[in-house]
Amino acid sequence: MAVVGILAAAGRGERLGTDVPKAFALCAGRPLLEWSLEVLESACDRVVVAVPPDRTGAPDRVAGGDSRSESVRAALRAAPEARIAVVHDAARPLVTRELVEACVAAVDEGWDGAVAAARVSDTIKEAGADERVTRTLDRGMLWAVQTPQAFGADALRKALEEADDTTLAAATDDASLVEAAGGSVRVVEALPDNIKVTSELDLRVAEALLRARAAC
C-alpha cells in the first residue's frame, strides 16, 4: 500500500540564470531540491526524483524527460508498487509535511486527485492579443494551483500513459491530465507562501521564508 513521492527536479531552469539546473541551485544553504525531498521523505514510503540525465548516479534518481510531465511519467514508471503518488515540484521548497498528508488523506477518501491550492486574492481578467479585456472572472471560484498533488497511482498512470507527447508538453500540471481522463480532482487549501522559484527574486524570497521558518 505504498505512498510514493515523485519529485520533479529535471528542469533546466533557464529563467533563474544560474550555471546549475534550478533544482540544484543553492537556497538557504542547501540545493533547492533538498528542502522538499526531506519533507516528501517524511510523509512517503519512498521518493523517486526525476533529475537531468547527467545527475542520475544515486538510488531512486531517474532521468527526466523533455517536459515536466514526461519527467513525472519516467519517475512513476520506476515505482510500480505505488498505490498513491504524490507529485511535487522541486521548485517549491516551502512545502510542509502537513500539506502532503492532507492531499494524501483526500485520495484515501476516494478522490482520484487532490491538489494544493491557494485562494486567489487578485482580480483576474481575460484579455485578447490586443490587450482589450474580454472578461472578468468570478474570483470566489478561483484557486491558484500548486504542488503537492496526490493521485491514486493508477489514475495518474492512465492519464500519463494515454496522453500524446503534445498534450504532455502542454500540461502545466498533472491534475489537468487526470481531469481530462475523467478523473475526480479536488483542491486542498494551502497558503500562498508555498511559492514556486522561477526567478532570482523568487529564490531570495524563498530563502527569507525558509530562514524565518527555521527561526520560529
Ligand code: C5P
Ligand atoms: O519549469 P517549471 O518551473 O515549470 O518546472 C516545474 C518543476 O518541474 C521544476 O521543479 C522542474 O525541475 C521540473 N521539471 C522537470 N522536467 C522538465 C521540466 C521541469 O522535472 N523537463
